[in-house]
Amino acid sequence: MAKSDILCGRPSGGKLAEGYALVCKNSIMGWNGIDVETGIITEKGHPYQGISIENTILVIPGSRGSIGWSDFFYGCHLNGHGPAAYVLTKMDSKCGTAVVMAGVPCVSDFPEDQDPCELIRTGDYVKVNGEKGTVEILERSVRA
Template sequence: MEKIVLQGRGVIPGIVEGEALVCADSITGWGGIDPETGVIKDYENVNRGKCIKDTILIMPGSKGSNGWSCYFGAARAAGSAPKGWAFSKIDSSAGVASAVMQIPTVVDFSKEEDPCVRVKTGDFVRLDGTKGTLEILKACSQ
């Protein structure tokens, strides 16, 4: 496999590896996840029923109200949060949630390197919040 490294901007430093969970339509914050289990409950989300725990969560940005950061913060407190996350473009709710979560975070990718398009759910990836990179280490066989 050809090495694929997407360049964004690192926001919260750290390096994590894991399975990608791509939510191209984001996740509604208020009630979109069960913070105790990390399971996506958002009725309109194609990933409904999947768990965010220990994944590298990839989304275009936040979705919904300011409660978004509260739900993800509660997931972290319960031990059901992702290992790290990447946002195509950062917004205020995603920024607050990143500050609360303190997990490696990469944001602001170019349109050509949008992780919501380039990465697939199930890919094994490395997220480097210090360098601002997201590397696909092994593509899933979808």
């Protein structure tokens, strides 16, 4: 594996998770953006409206919307429909709350030349190490 396939950020929680990435470059709203009962993105006009975040490696720049964002994303976890891990360009307090309460792996606060929203593609199979602060792209999506 080439060094360029490993991103290094800040270890931000949890241990290890592997799965398929769902990259939301503009994040997802909490209120009216996600259904806590299903994990399905409900935000009108979102590129992944109708898609579930369940068991994905959710790659987002950070939270978006009100302070209730953490409640909605943690609610997905409580109902068994949360992501397997988070990869956050920059950690904020809303994301931090959701990640800590859910207890899932997270890597955040990447240097500017390693923006995960640009370097990881939806459908890539990745491994998140929340203890070491690494995100390894194990297999690239066949989609362009």
